[in-house]
Amino acid sequence: MDFYYMPGSGGCRTVVMVAKALGLELNKKLLNTMEGEQLKPEFVKLNPQHTIPTLVDNGFSIWESRAIAVYLVEKYGKDDYLLPKDPQKRAVINQRLYFDMGTLYDSFAKYYYPLFRTGKPGTDEDLKKIETAFGFLDTFLEGQEYVAGGQLTVADIAILATVSTFEVSGFDFSKYSNVSRWYDNAKKVTPGWEENWEGLMAMKALFDARKLAANNLWVSQAVIFFLSNGQVEPIAPSDMDLYYLPLVGACRSVLMVGKALGLEFNKKIINTLEGEQLNPDFIKINPQHSIPTLVDNGFTIWESRAILVYLVEKYGKDDSLYPKDIQKQAVINQRLYFDMSLMYPTLANYYYKAFANGQFGSEEDYKKVQETFGFLNTFLDGQDYVAGDQYSVADIAILANVSNFDVMGFDIGKYPNVARWYDLVKKITPGWEENWAGALDVKQKIEQKQNSAK
Structure with a gap:
């Protein structure tokens, strides 16, 4: 059961929570819509609308998060608790799902999405639409525990994904007492809440x-998000x-x-x-x-x-990321110093010079990049991780810098040990997606500087 998604997307988080409630395992496949991966021919064949989330279940392809949620419950639910068969109850649930899509989430998009383009939210009128939507939801919840009646349903899960998005975006809905009461309870009883929250941190x-x-803010440092999936x-x-x-990689x-x-x-x-x-x-x-x-x-x-x-x-609950063994610590420390003294400086000296004048560094600077990756490739010969056979803080620190080289177009594939390691640690490192989002923004800043220098 393949699931094409991005962790920060509210619709994707809805599906993840529903799957968790049903005890389903999804084969998660990240689709970076910021890079246009949804337009690749192989994905368009699966979903001609090229949207996420998209679910492919044994050859059956379905998209739009609320449709996916209902499909999963109907096919894999052990009972009809999340989506009762009673027509009236289902009608209310469907109304709430349409309300979530057409009113609640729509108001979020119109007010907050301009931040991506201009750094500023929408208009006062757009904010009033959010307040109106929360007023409706508060009314729906008057005298009842859940959004569609007396039990948790897919409507609660979908709306929880949306309301939590408002929370991390800074909207204060405390004055909507029914919504606040429902939200506090829904967070406790909804399977997958933790992963939903992790996705929200990515979005934030x-x-x-x-x-x-x-x-027009930029920083001349390395940049770093995989979610720990709850x-x-x-x-x-x-x-x-x-x-x-x-944007600072060391911070990430x-x-x-x-x-x-x-x-x-x-x-x-x-x-x-x-x-x-x-x-x-x-x-x-x-x-x-x-x-x-x-x-x-x-x-x-x-x-x-x-x-x-x-x-x-x-x-740390154990010493796995930084073992107490003195020799292992020494190797990890060496790699950390290598990261500080070579990986980051070569990144800054070649690629980040473009922040000053729109031009990358010299051929000599580029040769130092190649030399540094040659060293790293040697470190990784015959082992999975940069400091031996155990994943450590050294892998995380170096991942932050290597991902910046990757996003700037450096051909990591020429260094097979590094490429193998990179593919592995991207999958297992908590915070990878956030890291990648930051790297993409550094690339954008450099490209803006290059364009203005032309």
Whole structure:
């Protein structure tokens, strides 16, 4: 059962939660619509409308999330609990599903999607449509626990995906008391809620990046999102502050390790392009005024690789990402220094020079890139991971940089060990999709600079 999706999409998250409720395993296939992958002929054959989510179940292809949700329940549901057979109950559920698509989600799209294009939300009138939609939903929930009656249904799951999207986008629906009551309960009783939330974090990161992009903000550093598919529950204290900028790869490597550990950060953006790192309040926290900076219950640490090791040693349930064995640690540390002293500098010296004048670096700079990948290819000869036979923080740190080379068009395929490793770690690293979204935005910034330099 192949499922073509992107984790941040509300419709995709709906299907994931319904599948989880039914105990179904989906063969997930990422389809990057930002790169136009939905227009590839092989996908258009599956779905001529070329939209996601798309489900292919033993040769049967179906798209539109709510249609998929209903199909899955009808075919694979052990009972009719999520979609009762009673015509009246089904009619109410269908009404709520159409309400979700045509009113609730539509209001979200009209107000928030302009952020992707302009960095600013829609009009006051668009905001009023959101308020009207939530007013309707609040009325639907008057005197009942679920959106379509007295039991959890596919309508609750679809609307939960949408309402949670509003939450992470900053819309305050607390004044809609019935919606708030329903939402608190739905989060607890809906299978797959954690994965839905992970997808939302991906979407939020993309929104943040787009807002920065629209304001012509860029950073000359490496950039890093796979979702942990609900396998990790957040356990971090709420007062763990991470000062960061979404486009900075070093920051995103911290986010990926945090995701691997099930940690949540209180994220605080420091716009280094506006000089915010020089604010006296931040210098008191980090006199080197660099990002990422982590403040954990009063303890302050910066330099991304130091943060990675700290997080694993303090919060790891085991030492798998940074083993206690002294020799293994030494190899991991070497790889981390390699990442800092070669991988990132060669990226910056060749590709990121375009931020200054629209031109990449010299042939000599490019040769250093090739030499660095030659070293990495050698490290990976006969082993799965960069520091041996065990996945570690070194893989995550180096992945952040290698993905930037990839998005800039560097031919990783010439280095077969690196290519094999890269294909593997993309699949298993929590936070991969967020990382890739950031890499795409760096590429966009460089291309904008190149175009303006012509």
